[in-house]
Amino acid sequence: NAGVTQTPKFQVLKTGQSMTLQCAQDMNHNSMYWYRQDPGMGLRLIYYSASEGTTDKGEVPNGYNVSRLNKREFSLRLESAAPSQTSVYFCASSVRAGHTEAFFGQGTRLTVV
Amino acid sequence: KNEVEQSPQNLTAQEGEFITINCSYSVGISALHWLQQHPGGGIVSLFMLSSGKKKHGRLIATINIQEKHSSLHITASHPRDSAVYICAGASGGGSEKLVFGKGTKLTVNP
Numbered sequence: 001n002a003g004v005t006q007t008p009k010f011q012v013l014k015t016g017q018s019m020t021l022q023c024a025q026d027m028n029h030n031s032m033y034w035y036r037q038d039p040g041m042g043l044r045l046i047y048y049s050a051s052e053g054t055t056d057k058g059e060v061p062n063g064y065n066v067s068r069l070n071k072r073e074f075s076l077r078l079e080s081a082a083p084s085q086t087s088v089y090f091c092a093s094s095v096r097a098g099h100t101e102a103f104f105g106q107g108t109r110l111t112v113v
Numbered sequence: 114k115n116e117v118e119q120s121p122q123n124l125t126a127q128e129g130e131f132i133t134i135n136c137s138y139s140v141g142i143s144a145l146h147w148l149q150q151h152p153g154g155g156i157v158s159l160f161m162l163s164s165g166k167k168k169h170g171r172l173i174a175t176i177n178i179q180e181k182h183s184s185l186h187i188t189a190s191h192p193r194d195s196a197v198y199i200c201a202g203a204s205g206g207g208s209e210k211l212v213f214g215k216g217t218k219l220t221v222n223p
Binding site: 040041042043044045048058059088090092100101102103104106107109 | 117146148154155156157158161199201210211212213214215216
């Protein structure tokens with residue numbers, strides 16, 4: 001049982017390059033999330049998807065786009081990477097929002113130079 | 114605005130000690146998550162509670178709704194408990210957004 005799988009685990013980008021972070025869950029969860037984690041700050045929500053076909057902005061959406069491709073997959077795209085987007089990114093899923101257990105991927109450490 | 118505050122930021126203990134990590138939250142938060150992040154970076158959900166107390170092995174989580182306060186206790190601490198512990202609040206009404214505390218870094222020395 002894989003749970004939540006994120007790829008890649010590490011990535012280095014040059015400023016201005018684009019990339020997509022992939023996330024897939026095999027638990028038949030409705031809700032999926034993308035967070036970023038920076039030193040000294042708590043996890044911050046970038047985008048979330050309450051259900052297949054819907055996406056909404058979180059606390060820090062600027063510079064990112066998302067796609068809920070199907071119930072399993074939720075991708076995060078950086079169209080033009082900036083050094084401020086250097087962070088650790090986590091994908092998570094839950095049966096439904098907030099009041100059910102959240103499951104996290106292993107994280108993607110992204111460095112933008 | 115929903116907020117979650119954790120204390121202490123850092124905690125060092127000797128093996129075997131009883132550990133308490135605290136989390137205070139603002140009005141509007143109706144459920145609390147406790148998460149564990151190991152040095153390798155992965156995040157694991159420990160508890161989700163909206164009332165009372167939950168126990169899993171040496172870990173106990175409590176929540177006091179009137180005081181808007183939750184605690185995570187670790188009994189008979191062990192070096193493998195060394196990790197960052199994070200509390201996160203969920204609003205009622207089906208809100209999609211968890212609000213996270215900044216975490217408590219626990220180090221348990223042998």
